[in-house]
Structure formats: structure tokens, C-alpha cells
Amino acid sequence: MKATDKGLHIDGIDKKILRFLMEDARTPVLEIARKIGISGAAIHQRLRKLEKSGLLAGSQFRINPKILGYTTMAYIGIFLDKAMSNPAAVKELQKIPEILECHYTTGNWSILIKVLCKDNEHLMQLLNKKIQQIEGVSRTETFISLDQQIDRQISI
Structure with a gap:
């Protein structure tokens, strides 16, 4: 992930992480790490950067x-x-x-x-x-x- 003049650029790993979380924000980080093939610490680090960039605006439960x-x-x-x-x-x-x-x-x-x-x-x-x-x-x-x-x- 890096900031560019035209906005934020996210790489393939960031996209995979985001897709897992968009499907179910409760997916454990270690499960995502295992499926992607990187460490849980790397996932946490990327999530912190995505939050800091403003791309991630929190997570929430949906009420029916x-x-x-x-x-x-x-x-x-x-x-x-x-x-x-x-x-x-x-x-x-x-x-x-x-x-x-x-x-x-x-x-x-x-x-x-x-x-x-x-x-x-x-x-x-x-x-x-x-x-x-x-x-x-x-x-x-x-x-x-x-x-x-x-x-x-x-x-x-």
C-alpha cells in the first residue's frame, strides 16, 4: 500500500485482506494470514496502515x-x-x-x-x-x- 497523487494504491495482498474482511469482519486475523500465506503480524501491520490511511472506517455489526x-x-x-x-x-x-x-x-x-x-x-x-x-x-x-x-x- 502506498499513497500516490491520484489516491491510495493498495497491492494484491491488501486487496485479499480487504475482501476477507468485507465478507465477514469477524474473520480471525490468523485465519486470513493462513489463507493468504503470510504471518498474522504482517496482516496486523497492513490493517494498521489501511486504518491510518482512512481507507478502513471501522467495523460494525448489522442489525436486522x-x-x-x-x-x-x-x-x-x-x-x-x-x-x-x-x-x-x-x-x-x-x-x-x-x-x-x-x-x-x-x-x-x-x-x-x-x-x-x-x-x-x-x-x-x-x-x-x-x-x-x-x-x-x-x-x-x-x-x-x-x-x-x-x-x-x-x-x-
């Missing part, structure tokens, strides 16, 4: 929201009355726990958010009582996800 009763995923385009409302609106959106992602966008909407709700009624309450009540929000456009077909990271 359906087990907790959250079955409605939606994307909501938010129209703001003026561009100056963006920072204040985002500050208010951060207070809403059902919002998983928030993006400034080009195109029709000022902001696009991804929300997770228990059901359609919960989504309607979220829209009517929280999101559309934020000062500066003029209207919203909602798209309900019927089923997620692809969930992946960038290929290494």
Missing part, C-alpha cells in the same frame, strides 16, 4: 431491522423554500431517529433522506408530524422501497 418490526424503507425527496434553509433543516432532521441517511442533491430536491419505519402508518406520522413540520420544508416526495435487491460495497 425486520426483527425489531421495522418493515417500511422509504426515500423522501425534500423541497425547501430556499437554499438558505439547508443547514437548519438538516439540523432538525438529525433529531429524527428514523432517518438513516441524509444527502444534499442536485435536481428537484434540496435534500434526499432514507428512512426506516415500522409500517406505512408510522411513515405517514413521520412525514406529517415531524418532517413536514420543519421550518423551510415546502413539500416532500416519497418513494417506498418494496424490497432491496442489491446491498454491497465498492469492489476491491
